[in-house]
Amino acid sequence: MASRLRLVGRTPGAVGELAPSVSVKAEARELEGEANRAEPQPPRREVTDLGGGSKVVYIPRFVAREKAWEWFDCLDKTIPWKRPEIRVFGRTAVQHRDVCYIADEGLTDLKYSGHQPHAHSWDEFPILKDILKAVHEALPGSYFNSLLLNRYKTGSDYVSWHADDEPLYGPTPEIASVTFGCEREFLLRKKPTKSHAASGSEEAARKRLKVTAPQQRHSFLLKHGSLLVMRGYTQRDWQHSVPKRAKASSPRINLTFRHVLT
Numbered sequence: 001m002a003s004r005l006r007l008v009g010r011t012p013g014a015v016g017e018l019a020p021s022v023s024v025k026a027e028a029r030e031l032e033g034e035a036n037r038a039e040p041q042p043p044r045r046e047v048t049d050l051g052g053g054s055k056v057v058y059i060p061r062f063v064a065r066e067k068a069w070e071w072f073d074c075l076d077k078t079i080p081w082k083r084p085e086i087r088v089f090g091r092t093a094v095q096h097r098d099v100c101y102i103a104d105e106g107l108t109d110l111k112y113s114g115h116q117p118h119a120h121s122w123d124e125f126p127i128l129k130d131i132l133k134a135v136h137e138a139l140p141g142s143y144f145n146s147l148l149l150n151r152y153k154t155g156s157d158y159v160s161w162h163a164d165d166e167p168l169y170g171p172t173p174e175i176a177s178v179t180f181g182c183e184r185e186f187l188l189r190k191k192p193t194k195s196h197a198a199s200g201s202e203e204a205a206r207k208r209l210k211v212t213a214p215q216q217r218h219s220f221l222l223k224h225g226s227l228l229v230m231r232g233y234t235q236r237d238w239q240h241s242v243p244k245r246a247k248a249s250s251p252r253i254n255l256t257f258r259h260v261l262t
């Protein structure tokens, strides 16, 4: 704006009803008002094309810092966090993070790792409606009707490699993930291709693939107040995780908005 003001300032001595300096000031004020009225710029987006119809969009400053801390505190205090028991490789284990599930009424129940979380109503948590509104505004054309919240209390809490590929989300689910608090790494790795996987377990196929080609990977450091969106075939063709990090000493809250098909 400063350069614009310099360019439009009238030269001293120009024909005018007012003293030149007053005239320049008035015009500067006018332009300032104009600039303040101008539409705020949308936050920067980084698009990563994973190939094969999979895509990740990352918006580091989706929520302003102060607002994001306000939301963090409110979520930390008011969400009825639970640390449920799940089944992993035939064994019962306590999940390594706190969770809570919200969904529109009448949707197909979510079930993962032998656990069916209770679906709370959006009406219980006005803050979640506010965050959902902000997500919908940032992603025109997208629609989310359910939400899985995660709280990682320390760097020992994590989510292991998985894909959110449950049939209730359909073949190309869009997942919008909002992060508050401690920065943690979010990793993506390509699933083994069908032809390799067909001849053995996924893990064995992955080991074989490693020999021939380095497995494709991506890493995002998810900032406080950021939004990351997974699109297209990301759930079919890729897995994601948030690994343990000894240095992450403060809590992180993550909200994953999803669309259950109706």
Ligand SMILES: O=C(O)CCC(=O)C(=O)O
Pocket (backbone or CB within 6 Å): 148, 150, 159, 164, 177, 186, 222, 240, 242, 254, 256
């Ligand atoms: O905490 C994150 O960033 C990811 C959480 C996640 O993958 C999930 O809830 O399915």
Ligand SMILES: [Fe+2]
Pocket (backbone or CB within 6 Å): 162, 163, 164, 240
């Ligand atoms: Fe996930």
